[in-house]
Amino acid sequence: MENDGRRKFLGVCLAGATVAAAAAALYPVFQYLAPRSGKTGADKLVFAASDIPEGEAKFFEYAGSSAVLVKTNAGVVVVLSAVCTHLGCIVQWEKDKQDFICPCHAGHYSPDGIVLSGPPPRPLAKIPFTVAGGEITVG
């Protein structure tokens, strides 16, 4: 019967389409569940410790946004994100007051990044770094 021929043909087409559809559905699920490799960290940056005098701050680019390296009067080194946690402006270092001020809405941060006054809701994010042999490696 001609129906048989048609059925076979349609059956084959549908079997193929179903397999393709199942594969198309399972592929994203597999990718979604597969364990992810550790984040490819941003390139590390190296500064000479003597580059930054005490009581001063150096601004640089790190992982696509602004960061700042501070060496306080006591010689302590801190590396922070320079993006204000309020609305995203870049903070400025006030040498005379030894603190950070955001020019947009006057948020004040300590050299540690802790909010002293103003609208910022969170402290400045800390960026990991290591000090070895007169060199500061950020990241």
Next chain:
Amino acid sequence: MTYLRQTLRSSLQAAFGALILAALCLAAPQPAPAAGAEQPGTVCIQCHGSLPDRLGAPVKLWRASIHAENGISCNGCHGGDPKDAADAMNRSRGFLGAPKEGEIPAFCGRCHPGVMKDYLASAHGRALGQGGPTCVTCHGNHAVVKASLELINEKSCTRCHSFERARAIRDAMQQTEGYIVGIDRRIRGFQAQGVDTDRLGQGLFAVRNRFHTMFHDVDVARVKGESARINAELGKLDRDLKVVEEARAKRKIAGGIAVAGLLLMAVLFHLLRKTYD
């Protein structure tokens, strides 16, 4: 026609029951209006909001402002205690009153220090107290809206001098401003689709502020110089957005293939069914 009578009777019974219930409810004491979640109001607004003329006008102006949008009430600028009506305007509790003309830049500059610095160094700032403009002259005092290039217009600037210089600055800023507005629109579009636009939004905000604050210096040469740097940063944001847009376009194509494939399968299933009928 028993079943029609039966149906009618049952429906009428149900309707009658519902009416009785409704009548009972009307008789029941009206519940208090549902306590909508209202923002904590300040005593300033509560009092001045109902005062007439000069004393009440600022409230209406303030409601349309970007300060109101961000939850900054009267005490944010004028000081005082926003919760205690008795001490709300007590100077020993921090109330500052309305600033005199010469005090205005410092008044606004308490929260906007960057702009104040640029303004004081500019020709406008140097003319403070001698017929020059204060913050309020261009931005208004209570109906302060989000800054845009429209603030530099013929009507406003010709109050004191010819529009030529202002036009030169405005033209220098026009292109970059357009770029910023375009990127802002794209970011907001993506945010409405669930893209994580935090970093991009913050980056744009920082660039926009650096750009706008430049105007207060009213120095065309400086504007032109900085604009190049600002445009470079905007270019970076633009490229990031393009990456997102390309990914979205790819998704749409994949979606089209999936939908077409399913419709094809539906047709095939239908045809296969017909062979059995």
Next chain:
Amino acid sequence: MGLFKRLYDWIDLRIGAREIVEKELTGYLLPRNINGWYSLGSVLLVIFALQVATGTLLMIYYVPDAEKAFKSVTFIMNELPYGWLIRLCHAVGSNMMVAVLLLHMLSTMMMGSYKSPRELNWLTGFILFTLVQGISLTGYLAPWSQLSFWATTVATNSAAAIPVAGPYLVEFLRGGKLVGPPTLGRFFALHVAVMPVTIAALIGAHLFVLKRTGISTPPFGGELSRNPWPVQSYRYHGHPGGIPFFPNYLLQDLTSICIYLAIFLAVVFYAPSLLFTPDAFIPANPFQTPAHIKPEWYFLANYQTLKIFPSELLGLSVQAAAMTFLALLPFIDRSPERNPLKRPVFLVCAIGGFLLWVGLTIWGHFS
């Protein structure tokens, strides 16, 4: 396929598979004039299965903690490969489930399949309808966005109008005076454990009753359109000379499922913003109510009804009365006639009610 046949024989020897296949598949006869509307039930099964699958996948990365919920959803949407697809499928799927369920309900009403002896089917179906509304409501809070937070606040607030127990009920629902972390906890437990299990159980009951009573004959196409009721003893409503479920109607089911999936994916890929307002992507802020908070489209009629009536209690009561009327439909409408064209009173009420619901929904959208 010699291997297949050998496997089939092996299984058949142990559990009598051939018998089952004959009874439930090839020997399960359906009325000759069956139409496509009868396949909506299987579409709903597929939708439910997809919701469970995507929901489980989302649970792997979602964190039901008020501080972390929004961030985890942003992570799923942006960082996780195809996370956006899983999340959108789940969100769009929930809306589709309500839409297809409404179509299923309407077709059942039109063809009078709720009438005796199928009252139990209607009742289990109606309970499923309320459960689906409930699971949608609880799921809505999970992303902890401005939309989630405030829509839940508005929805739980309406319980306050119930006399005496109202305010306590609202606090009980929320786990506190206002929507907050306790609300998220209990809503999540309901959404992920209690309701899916209850829905699955009721689907089982619904299908069991369907199989035991026998599927109805569509009241069109010349055959007798009146139910032979009441009868003295139980009788299975068979359809001798009808078409077999396998493969004939199974293929119809599959056709409908593919059409549904095509529409579903079209919305997922091309119009997800139909269901997401910008507020859905702003983290919840208990101190700032957005300007126009509205519930999802399937609750707009309820929302508008509450707005019309001056007293919330009256608004709630009217809705409760309407729902009760709908739930008891098979007991109110006792005539055996099933052809809609021969039931003028019913037709007027049904079309009128449906238009009223659509009108309220549209009004709710624009108000």
